[in-house]
Amino acid sequence: ILVVLVGAQLMVNERIREKFEHLATHDDLTGVINRRAILRRIDQEHQRWLNEDRGYALMLLDLDYFKRINDTYGHQVGDQTLIRVTKALTQGLRNTDSLGRYGGEEFIALLPATDMSAALSLAERVRKTVEQMPRNGDKPTCTVSIGLTVVQGGETTPEAVLLRADRALYKAKDAGRNQVALAQ
Structure with a gap:
């Protein structure tokens, strides 16, 4: 009986550990991995x-005009x-x-083994x-602006790669939103 009880407790402990690990690595609202987890995956891929x-x-x-959605329809509709x-x-x-929520209305998609x-094609x-x-x-329509970078040489750090994608994102926004801009 003791062996059965110990085995059952070990299974319960493992489920609890898995639940805590999921909570620590996933975004509560969207269910995708969180900022820390996506940055870790980028480090691993780099x-x-x-x-x-x-x-x-x-x-x-980045979701285009997301603040306007929150302000017009409320945060509950924004969350939806x-x-x-x-x-x-x-x-x-x-x-x-891999898709991760980077923060607020920003997401990162990591595309392993992907050329230009x-x-x-995937970004579009x-x-x-x-x-x-x-x-x-009455749910609002939504569009996204996408900054895209392809790592084939030259970048020394994952942070430099992310900075290139960020600059490309702002190019997409400055050019009118709802488009893909490629980092140069």
Whole structure:
């Protein structure tokens, strides 16, 4: 009986540990991985690139005029919009990609083993998926601006890669939003 009880307690402890690990690495609202977890994955992918010379791409995505949605419809609708957009982003990405909430209305998509052509095609597909989200009743429509960078050489740190994607994101916003801009 003691062996059975100890075994049962170990199983309970493992489930509790898994639950806490999930809470520590995932965004409560959207269910995707959180900022710390996506940055860790970027670090790992960058290390893989250094060791295996396998390029990757990074998308920094920002919901266009999200503050206006919150101000006009309230934070509850804003939260529902974030959830809907997250589902659309996930649908637009591949199984090998990682999506994380970077903060507020910003997301990062990590695209392993992806060249320039595939990254551009994927970013445009994601943008269109969000743009074409069905409108539910009085729910607001939403679009995203995307900054895209492809890592094939030259970047020395994951932070430099993220900075390039951030600069490209602001190019997309400055050019009118709801578009993809590639880092130069």
